[in-house]
Amino acid sequence: MNASDKIQERIAQLRSQMKKAGVQACYFSGTDPHQSEYMPAHWQARSYISGFTGSAGLVVVTNEKAGLWTDSRYFLQAEQQLQETGIDLMKQRMPGTPEPLEWLQETLNAGNTVGADFACLSINQYKQLSSALAAEGLSLKDTGDLLAADWEGRPALPDNPIFEHDLQYAGTKRTDKINNILSFAKTNGANATLITALDDLAWTFNLRGTDVDFNPVFVGFAFLSENQKVLFVDSKKMNSDLGAKLQEDEIQVIDYTEFFDFLSKLPADKIVMVDSARTNQAAKVAIPEELKLIEQTSAPTLLKAQKSTFEIIHIRETMKRDGAAMVKLLHWLDQTVGKASITEYDVVEKLEYFRAQQEGFQGNSFYPIVGLNGNGAIVHRSVSKETADEIGKDGMLLFDSGGQYLGGTTDITRTITLSEPTAKQKRDFTLVLKGMIGLSQAHFPAGTVGSNLDAYARMHLWKNGLNYGHGTSHGVGYFLNVHEGPMSIRQEYNEQTIKPGMVLSNEPGLYREGEYGIRIENLIVCTEKEETPFGRFLGFETLTLCPIDLKLIDTKLMTQEEIDWLNQYHDKVYNKLARLLGPDELEFLKRQTQEIH
Numbered sequence: 001m002n003a004s005d006k007i008q009e010r011i012a013q014l015r016s017q018m019k020k021a022g023v024q025a026c027y028f029s030g031t032d033p034h035q036s037e038y039m040p041a042h043w044q045a046r047s048y049i050s051g052f053t054g055s056a057g058l059v060v061v062t063n064e065k066a067g068l069w070t071d072s073r074y075f076l077q078a079e080q081q082l083q084e085t086g087i088d089l090m091k092q093r094m095p096g097t098p099e100p101l102e103w104l105q106e107t108l109n110a111g112n113t114v115g116a117d118f119a120c121l122s123i124n125q126y127k128q129l130s131s132a133l134a135a136e137g138l139s140l141k142d143t144g145d146l147l148a149a150d151w152e153g154r155p156a157l158p159d160n161p162i163f164e165h166d167l168q169y170a171g172t173k174r175t176d177k178i179n180n181i182l183s184f185a186k187t188n189g190a191n192a193t194l195i196t197a198l199d200d201l202a203w204t205f206n207l208r209g210t211d212v213d214f215n216p217v218f219v220g221f222a223f224l225s226e227n228q229k230v231l232f233v234d235s236k237k238m239n240s241d242l243g244a245k246l247q248e249d250e251i252q253v254i255d256y257t258e259f260f261d262f263l264s265k266l267p268a269d270k271i272v273m274v275d276s277a278r279t280n281q282a283a284k285v286a287i288p289e290e291l292k293l294i295e296q297t298s299a300p301t302l303l304k305a306q307k308s309t310f311e312i313i314h315i316r317e318t319m320k321r322d323g324a325a326m327v328k329l330l331h332w333l334d335q336t337v338g339k340a341s342i343t344e345y346d347v348v349e350k351l352e353y354f355r356a357q358q359e360g361f362q363g364n365s366f367y368p369i370v371g372l373n374g375n376g377a378i379v380h381r382s383v384s385k386e387t388a389d390e391i392g393k394d395g396m397l398l399f400d401s402g403g404q405y406l407g408g409t410t411d412i413t414r415t416i417t418l419s420e421p422t423a424k425q426k427r428d429f430t431l432v433l434k435g436m437i438g439l440s441q442a443h444f445p446a447g448t449v450g451s452n453l454d455a456y457a458r459m460h461l462w463k464n465g466l467n468y469g470h471g472t473s474h475g476v477g478y479f480l481n482v483h484e485g486p487m488s489i490r491q492e493y494n495e496q497t498i499k500p501g502m503v504l505s506n507e508p509g510l511y512r513e514g515e516y517g518i519r520i521e522n523l524i525v526c527t528e529k530e531e532t533p534f535g536r537f538l539g540f541e542t543l544t545l546c547p548i549d550l551k552l553i554d555t556k557l558m559t560q561e562e563i564d565w566l567n568q569y570h571d572k573v574y575n576k577l578a579r580l581l582g583p584d585e586l587e588f589l590k591r592q593t594q595e596i597h
Helices: 003-021 045-050 072-081 100-107 123-135 174-187 198-205 240-248 256-264 281-286 299-305 309-336 344-356 373-377 423-440 450-462 560-580 583-592
Strands: 025-028 058-062 066-070 088-091 113-116 139-142 192-195 221-225 228-232 252-254 271-274 292-295 361-364 369-372 396-401 403-405 412-417 473-475 484-489 503-506 509-512 516-519 522-532 535-542
Touching (some): 025 045, 025 100, 066 072, 123 139, 123 281, 174 192, 174 221, 198 221, 198 299, 221 256, 252 256, 299 484, 309 560, 344 361, 423 450, 423 560, 560 583
Parallel strands (some): 113 139, 192 271
Antiparallel strands (some): 025 058, 473 484, 473 503, 509 516
């Protein structure tokens, strides 16, 4: 049975379960009980039911139709993976594409019921979905996991060991973090709080795990109050030494499966702060109705977003190691392309090989994206040994990768030319570079939101009738998830202001389907710049250290200020990385960072 036939069979099985549950549609939010972007295989329901393996999207199945909604990063990938499955691709934010709620309203009849697993639906999602459905005479029902009965060989919940993020890297004791969280809850009128997001949990307790590929987190929940600190995990995942340390810190360990039952028995004097974007609806339902709930962004989410001076010092050191690995990769490409047979997949392997030589490396921060020529226009392409194209001395190569280190998380994209670039390629690359430099140099008042900064990265593309469909910046964790909230810089409004200590990506791009993709990505950290009679002003420090391909730049399109920025950046790259490279690599780096005029 081929892949599309398997998907059709699974959808038929699901429709049978829908009939038993008395629902006419099933809504898959595309996430897990922790509202994760990346999750253990056990909860990858979207991939199981559709065959789509991207990290963002949702699926809706009715008795007659099925649709998958995803954003522009995954349009090409989704088109390929949904072929002959009977699932329609719904291109989000594109003219003529209905949103899932509109589609349900058009597809179902009044009185019909939509089913969903409330454990995988956030409180906010539940509110939005239930109210919109009710307005059209439709209802929302908790069906639990409708895939459980028919999912043969479903992966079990991971049982990988949990380990401690040593204080020499973490910088702040978990007891101090817990006290800060409880102080935050008290300020907001609560005397208890839930921690449900896996990266929030790992940060709070200075613990890490390997339950999710590329994200050093573990499956669990937490409940915190003045007299009770509870960590809900499988205790078999911790050794006796770690268990003793937690006990010494007055942290009680209860099995992960008992979380909802624990919530149902909370005493009436508890006023619980919950993050409605990160807490699932099933948890809210489990809490006794008479308890007061205060909905507020999770304290760990806000606290960990602003890296401490201690953490930023470690991140700067990590960037040197990651930059050295990237230069080694670039040097290897320079010496190998056209002389030996290599493929896109070889680049994937070499990226990890060179990073693994660096002190503190723990693994990739995501699966590397490598695209030659037209493949580079597939924004989140996942290449395998079987699908990899051979790389020759022709065209452009885009590679987006990152590492997890004890002292930080990295994410970097470079686009290089393998041959003499065309005038169009140089113009496109230079316009993207001007946007990356523009955001790097942004100077803005405190209290500015990300959507106000997004145009810095797009304005030069816009002037030429060009654009890219993804966000410009996402937050980045500290030996945690490579995608971290609540901050972002994108066209869509996000109420979170950009604050000092926040580490973000800076990654404008341009994608010409069938021709090539261009993306240049550095990590930046928000810093204090100056205070004037008009207020506090902030800016960014560039953290990433790696040369930008000079052969792709059309200097006639750049201002003197932009050329000065690039020359200063390359001077910094050379000086910071020189001692970490061998003689041949250093000579190569010297050529890559020479001044331009």
